[in-house]
Structures are given as C-alpha cells and as structure tokens.
Amino acid sequence: MRAAFTVPIALMTMLAGAAEIHAPAQITAGNPITIQTSGSGDATFYLIGQTEASKRKVQAGADIKVDSLELERAGIYTAILCASDGCTSANFVVNPAAPNRLSFLVHPSRVPVDSPNRISAVAVVQDNFHNIVLKPEPVKFSVLPQDGKEVSATRQSENGVAWVRLSSAKKEGPARLGAAIGHANEVRVVRQVAAEACNLRIKASRTKKDFLIETDPVKDCSGNSVPDGTVVSFTKVDSAGKANVDVPIKRGVAKVELPVQGRAKITVASGVVTGNELEIGGGQ
Amino acid sequence: MTRCKSVRATRFGLIVLFASAFICVLVVRDLLVSAKESVPRVQLHTDNLGPREIEDLTSKSVPRDYALAWQTLEQALHENRPGLLDGYFTGLAKQDLTQRVNGQIKSGLRTRYQDGGHKLEAIFYSPAGEVMQLRDQAKLDVEVLDGDKVVYQELLNVEYTVMMTPGADRWLVRELQASTTTKP
16 A cells, blocks of 8 residues: 555656655754755745654745754655655654753652662753753762762763762761862752661659650761651550550650550660660559 | 245245344445554563563563654654544653644645564563663554645564553653664
8 A cells, every 4th residue: 555655656757756844854953944845936935843743835846944943853854845746755853963961860858867879860861952961071960968078070971871889977067069060060958867776775763643654865877866756656565555646746756645554665766766765653 | 924934934034134244344434443553562571681680560561661652753744633643652752742743734645554563582670670771673554644645654574672661651752863774
C-alpha cells in the first residue's frame, strides 16, 4: 500500500524534473535556517519536528526561511515540499546549543548527621532551550556548610548527566549544595538533623498524686539535640498491668506524669534506641 | 427418502462450513486490528547501568511503561488527541508532544507510525532512584498525512535520549530527545 504511494511520487518527481528540497544536515538549536528548493509553481511546505507540525504555501524554486523559534528543541526535523508534481523531503538534525542551564536534583532534603554517602546530587546539563547537552561538559559541585568553608569538586558530565554522592557533616544545621556550569548556578539546601538518640536516660520525681518521669536532654551520639517532635515512648509495668505512653520531645526533653500502683518498672525508648530502666513506688 | 436425507445433510454441512469460514474471517480481522493497536516491542538492557543497581520490579516496569508511552504517543499523533499523552508523559516531553499535536490539529496533519520495536539501554540510574536515563534505538516507519494524502513516508532508525522518573504507580517519560537518524 505504501509502495503504491511512494513509487508514483518518486516516478513523477524524476520524470518532471520536479521540485527538490535541500536542508542543512545539522544545525544548532535556536538558529534560523534557509531551505533551498528547486522547481516552479505553487507548492506546500511542511515542517515536522519535536514540537513542530506546520504547513504553509510557498513557491517551488524560492528559498524558504524557517524562524529560530521553530528550531529551539533538539531532535530530528523533516522538511517536506509538495508541488503539483509530487512531494519531496529532507531530514535534518537540530543539535543542542552551548550548555547554560542545569536541572539539579538533590536527595534527600533532610538527612541525619554523620551519614556516609547519604546525599545524592544529580545535575542534568542543558542549553538555553532545555535540550540535554550530550557531549561531556565540566560541572562544578560545591558544598557550603553553615559555619564552614566551601568545598568544591568538578565532575565531567556523561551523556548530559553529572553526579556526586556526599556524606553529611557531624554537626546539625543546613548545608547549601550547588552545581554550576556556564551562567547557571543552582543551589539546594539540605537540612542535616540529629541522628537517633544516644544514651537515653530517664529520672523520676514525685508529684502530689503521681510520678513525673523525665528524660535528660535527648541528644545523638555526636552531641546534637534530637529535634522537638521526635517521639519518646515510656512503658510502665505495675500491679495494674502494662501501659505505654508516647510523648513528643519538647525543648529537648520528653516528660510524662504516670500514676503508679505499688511498685513499678519504667522503661524508655526512642526509635530503635532503648534507655535505662527505673524502679519506683513504695514510697520512693 | 434416503436421498432427501443426504441432500439435507450436505446442505447442513455447507452451512456449517460457510459459517465457520465467516467466523474465521471475523477472528482474523479482529486479530489484525488488535495487532495494529498493540503495544510496541521494547527490550531493556541494563548491563552498563549505574551507579544504582536496578530493582527487579523496576526492570519490569520501565520497559512496560516505556512501551505504553510509545503506544499512547503514536495514538495521540495519529488521532490528534493530546489528552492521551497524560498517562505516560510528564514535564518537557509532554509539553513538546502536546505542542506537536496542537500544531497537527491546526494544520490538518496527522502522523502514522508503524513501530518496528525499541532497543532500550539504561545508562544512568541516580543513587536515590529518582531519575533514570536511557538510550533507545527505535525502528520506525513514519507517514505524515495531510488530510488523507500521504505527503511523507520513510523507514527510519532513530536514536533517542530518554529521561524517566517514577510516578505514583508507573514510570513516566520526562524527556524524549532524538539525536541521530539513519535510513536502514
């Protein structure tokens, strides 16, 4: 069926000294081009590309100007000229322009302190028109801790992608991660937060009716305060049975008032970390 | 009496034969239609993938979703229905293809693909798993139609650079950039 279309078109083109179209084989994105044609008479010009599907009336034999706006996205384009004697076409490639943008992905946005290779930073190198620049280009990655000196390293992109893996610092606080190429300088902020609680300890004191159980300031093993809102679980076992209470840390500590019947054992945990055990009651 | 019975049997046999032939024709026609609308063939290669190792589930869902993306792309460009692109495209890829379909609608054009299959090579999987880069060697028979008239037809081997990102329940095509083309 297709051959039935193609063969007559080709034959007509050959016999009639027909319209022809000549497009440059390769161009750079965002540049206008002139497509040369031969033949004569009214014709229709089609341009098909990544974002393009347009049609206009032209004169065969005259030059056809294609605007830069129509050639911003990299990819394969097809120029087609249809005159009274048939259709002819030419494919051409629009290549990305110079690198001048970055799509910068940093993951995660919150990370526990002192975690090796936990932060991933990926930069996709693009030109002004968001085309991926596939040829190798140097991308400068930088890390600027809150109270520290900037550290930077350059990585060559491969197929338009450059990446690094980073470890979080020992001290909590925000770190600014940057990636730069050409005029582009993208920055993302990663919040470094305290890791799991370490040396979780509780103490008890009597109130009028109950016991007040309170943790020491909850810190991780590097001495960073575990963020407020982190849940600490208290467990009480007395003659009335077993009871659990989950309490969020407020101003660095977690506390709870517990009624106790007779003697009781109190334990504490946060995440996978368990703390000390207390025995209270019987007048203590 | 016996002759009459044999004539009846012959008639019945012929009716059954014709009915079977008719059913066969219908089945074959339906099979051809469904083959036309079938999902393109995609082979995924992950031998050179890094730095993250591909998960079992991801190695199945990426080629499946990429094939479905191409199926919807081909249907959208043939039927001029940009809404079909919502399922498997996002970001710039969706924006570009939607613009192309809108251009076709404005100019009265359509594009018909005969998909000869895709050799998909995964080349980068980010450490956190939020983006995968792939290279696709596609065999495509492309026809551009102005109304019902075929104005262009060519068999092409096209290389695409593809970026896919995970969505809620599928991988989505975020970038689809053709870089080279050759005639087979």
